[in-house]
Amino acid sequence: xxxxxxxxxxxxxxxxxxxxxxxxxxxxxxxxxxxxxxxxxxxxxxxxxxxxxxxxxxxxxxxxxxxxxxxxxxxxxxxxxxxxxxxxxxxxxxxxxxxxxxxxxxxxxxxxxxxxxxxxxxxxxxxxxxxxxxxxxxxxxxxxxxxxxxxxxxxxxxxxxxxxxxxxxxxxxxxxxxxxxxxxxxxxxxxxxxxxxxxxxxxxxxxxxxxxxxxxxxxxxxxxxxxxxxxxxxxxxxxxxxxxxxxxxxxxxxxxxxxxxxxxxxxxxxxxxxxxxxxxxxxxxxxxxxxxxxxxxxxxxxxxxxxxxxxxxxxxxxxxxxxxxxxxxxxxxxxxxxxxxxxxxxxxxxxxxxxxxxxxxxxxxxxxxxxxxxxxxxxxxxxxxxxxxxxxxxxxxxxxxxxxxxxxxxxxxxxxxxxxxxxxxxxxxxxxxxxxxxxxxxxxxxxxxxxxxxxxxxxxxxxxxxxxxxxxxxxxxxxxxxxxxxxxxxxxxxxxxxxxxxxxxxxxxxxxxxxxxxxxxxxxxxxxxxxxxxxxxxxxxxxxxxxxxxxxxxxxxxxxxxxxxxxxxxxxxxxxxxxxxxxxxxxxxxxxxxxxxxxxxxxxxxxxxxxxxxxxxxxxxxxxxxxxxxxxxxxxxxxxxxxxxxxxxxxxxxxxxxxxxxxxxxxxxxxxxxxxxxxxxxxxxxxxxxxxxxxxxxxxxxxxxxxxxxxxxxxxxxxxxxxxxxxxxxxxxxxxxxxxxxxxxxxx
Numbered sequence: 238x239x240x241x242x243x244x245x246x247x248x249x250x251x252x253x254x255x256x257x258x259x260x261x262x263x264x265x266x267x268x269x270x271x272x273x274x275x276x277x278x279x280x281x282x283x284x285x286x287x288x289x290x291x292x293x294x295x296x297x298x299x300x301x302x303x304x305x306x307x308x309x310x311x312x313x314x315x316x317x318x319x320x321x322x323x324x325x326x327x328x329x330x331x332x333x334x335x336x337x338x339x340x341x342x343x344x345x346x347x348x349x350x351x352x353x354x355x356x357x358x359x360x361x362x363x364x365x366x367x368x369x370x371x372x373x374x375x376x377x378x379x380x381x382x383x384x385x386x387x388x389x390x391x392x393x394x395x396x397x398x399x400x401x402x403x404x405x406x407x408x409x410x411x412x413x414x415x416x417x418x419x420x421x422x423x424x425x426x427x428x429x430x431x432x433x434x435x436x437x438x439x440x441x442x443x444x445x446x447x448x449x450x451x452x453x454x455x456x457x458x459x460x461x462x463x464x465x466x467x468x469x470x471x472x473x474x475x476x477x478x479x480x481x482x483x484x485x486x487x488x489x490x491x492x493x494x495x496x497x498x499x500x501x502x503x504x505x506x507x508x509x510x511x512x513x514x515x516x517x518x519x520x521x522x523x524x525x526x527x528x529x530x531x532x533x534x535x536x537x538x539x540x541x542x543x544x545x546x547x548x549x550x551x552x553x554x555x556x557x558x559x560x561x562x563x564x565x566x567x568x569x570x571x572x573x574x575x576x577x578x579x580x581x582x583x584x585x586x587x588x589x590x591x592x593x594x595x596x597x598x599x600x601x602x603x604x605x606x607x608x609x610x611x612x613x614x615x616x617x618x619x620x621x622x623x624x625x626x627x628x629x630x631x632x633x634x635x636x637x638x639x640x641x642x643x644x645x646x647x648x649x650x651x652x653x654x655x656x657x658x659x660x661x662x663x664x665x666x667x668x669x670x671x672x673x674x675x676x677x678x679x680x681x682x683x684x685x686x687x688x689x690x691x692x693x694x695x696x697x698x699x700x701x702x703x704x705x706x707x708x709x710x711x712x713x714x715x716x717x718x719x720x721x722x723x724x725x726x727x728x729x730x731x732x733x734x735x736x737x738x739x740x741x742x743x744x745x746x747x748x749x750x751x752x753x754x755x756x757x758x759x760x761x762x763x764x765x766x767x768x769x770x771x772x773x774x775x776x777x778x779x780x781x782x783x784x785x786x787x788x789x790x791x792x793x794x795x796x797x798x799x800x801x802x803x804x805x806x807x808x809x810x811x812x813x814x815x816x817x818x819x820x821x822x823x824x825x826x827x828x829x830x831x832x833x834x835x836x837x838x839x840x841x842x843x844x845x846x847x848x849x850x851x852x853x854x855x856x857x858x859x860x861x862x863x864x865x866x867x868x869x870x871x872x873x874x875x876x877x878x879x880x881x882x883x884x885x886x887x888x889x890x891x892x893x894x895x896x897x898x899x900x901x902x903x904x905x906x907x908x909x910x911x912x913x914x915x916x917x918x919x920x921x922x923x924x925x926x927x928x929x930x931x932x933x934x935x936x937x938x939x940x941x942x943x944x945x946x947x948x949x950x951x952x953x954x955x956x957x958x959x960x961x962x963x964x965x966x967x968x969x970x971x972x973x974x975x976x977x978x979x980x981x982x983x984x985x
Contacts, residue, residue: 486971546577
């Protein structure tokens with residue numbers, strides 16, 4: 238029997254996704270990140286302003302409640318939802334049941350009423366659902382209510398800003414039209430309702446010994462409003478206009494962010510069961526049979542049990558051309574049956590369907606950071622204190638150096654506070670990242686880690702698997718020879734247990750009946766089986782010869798050994814992918830050295846390398862491929878590995894960027910930071926990375942440039958030729974972050 242060293246299991250850290258409420262700028266991001274990292278057991282926390290999300294890496298036994306508490310203590314909130322259930326249990330059982338719920342992943346807090354048997358569960362909708370919690374807790378229950386609306390979370394901030402903006406637009410013109418005392422009364426709803434979120438945000442920041450955009454807005458509006466009262470001027474009306482103008486920009490920004498975030502969301506489809514019942518796709522179970530007619534969406538991942546039709550899978554692959562599907566073919570939720578009729582056997586629940594895995598992966602990619610973000614964080618940490626200092630200096634210069642009156646000195650001082658914008662700095666990188674990941678997804682490229690947009694630009698070596706990556710993975714047997722009668726029949730029976738592309742070539746042979754008593758597969762090398770009392774080894778030359786007394790001169794691509802003796806040889810061929818030459822030439826033009834690393838030890842591997850004009854390393858096991866990547870990196874190279882996300886998982890983890898060719902089945906098992914549908918998507922990935930990084934730099938250039946130019950103008954450096962009243966300075970500030978958001982959307 239053949240033995241082989243197994244790969245060691247790797248223990249990974251746990252991960253938790255949170256939806257953060259109340260962040261406006263880069264300082265907010267730093268405050269939330271700091272609060273999460275302060276919790277014992279938190280290894281790292283990545284907070285994204287554009288999506289309002291946080292990815293927390295946990296290395297210890299940390300309760301979700303502790304994370305939520307830390308965020309709320311910092312003055313922000315976490316989007317959680319609740320459901321209430323009635324349990325038919327005795328009061329003495331309730332404490333134990335409460336502990337069950339508290340230990341379920343995704344549960345934040347549990348409150349119970351012993352007398353009534355009622356349990357209220359607060360949970361994180363980003364990581365679980367009421368159904369999963371109840372299933373894991375394993376109790377009999379009756380739901381009283383369920384509060385779960387992803388749309389309400391995404392648009393909550395927008396609707397809140399919109400209400401405050403409506404008040405501002407309604408009352409601000411009146412503050413200028415009516416006399417002094419009535420004007421002040423009309424400005425109160427704007428100052429203390431529309432502007433309340435800024436005042437509360439400023440208080441929260443100062444309480445936590447930090448500063449943010451809210452501090453600037455609150456300080457500017459309060460100085461104007463109270464100065465207007467004491468100086469008997471229209472500053473109170475200017476304060477109202479300042480808040481209203483800021484709300485215009487903030488409301489637009491919130492809408493853009495909510496709109497983009499909500500687009501990466503899939504609601505369950507309607508599904509028609511074979512018995513005629515219509516249910517939501519998230520109610521389907523493995524083993525259900527669903528009927529799909531022309532024009533309908535496929536509601537679940539499954540296998541066609543009967544019927545045939547053309548399916549448009551553009552939502553998954555980005556390819557608009559329909560694909561003919563027949564009995565036995567796999568189909569994925571989200572595809573549209575262009576014509577035909579299908580009866581589909583459901584193989585996977587909705588929450589584990591391929592399309593949901595894609596959505597979860599893409600959301601995770603938003604939290605990635607690029608290296609330039611470190612500079613932004615440093616600037617953001619001192620930005621507001623510097624602006625406040627500049628505002629104070631502006632007042633002192635105009636009042637005591639230039640000798641202007643109090644009104645003029647306050648005019649320029651407050652304009653500095655109102656004009657400066659830390660929000661644009663905070664949004665520059667995450668907004669461009671969000672748009673880039675979404676745009677790649679529409680092309681069928683699934684980016685699971687947004688940081689690769691920066692990493693891939695520095696790559697100088699590409700290592701590619703051969704079978705199924707450079708070639709189509711559809712092997713055919715072109716010649717064969719037996720040394721022992723029936724050897725190839727036994728080989729075919731043994732290979733029937735394998736799903737490797739080479740094994741599929743044997744599947745096409747007319748197999749005889751045989752009992753497989755034992756089977757073991759050695760990735761990248763071959764297989765061993767015991768069939769009808771015979772020891773059968775099939776695989777590469779090195780593998781077979783090291784485990785067999787090979788006593789013949791003839792050699793083929795695949796060797797067959799029966800009971801320790803040479804049994805036969807097989808020669809196989811695989812077709813080169815249509816886009817292989819184009820992709821490899823593209824990488825060569827970028828100065829990238831391309832290497833094929835394959836387990837195939839045949840002469841055909843050399844022929845492929847010669848045709849493509851690249852180096853070939855053949856006869857490699859998965860571990861050998863990983864060692865090759867490691868060696869290349871130790872020599873100072875930046876390496877991408879492109880191949881099978883499952884069989885080549887070790888090499889992908891070793892590479893700077895792992896790119897998996899999708900099998901269209903289980904994304905969670907793929908090790909690639911990027912998942913593509915075809916080799917040709919590699920070009921699209923490089924192009925999207927180039928555009929994404931450029932957008933980040935352009936956004937940052939705008940954010941830094943805006944503040945560099947606007948602050949001197951607001952301070953009156955060019956007065957009287959050019960100057961900026963506080964209310965219009967606020968309008969400029971509000972739109973600076975809107976411009977960052979909109980520019981991220983422009984595909985040039």
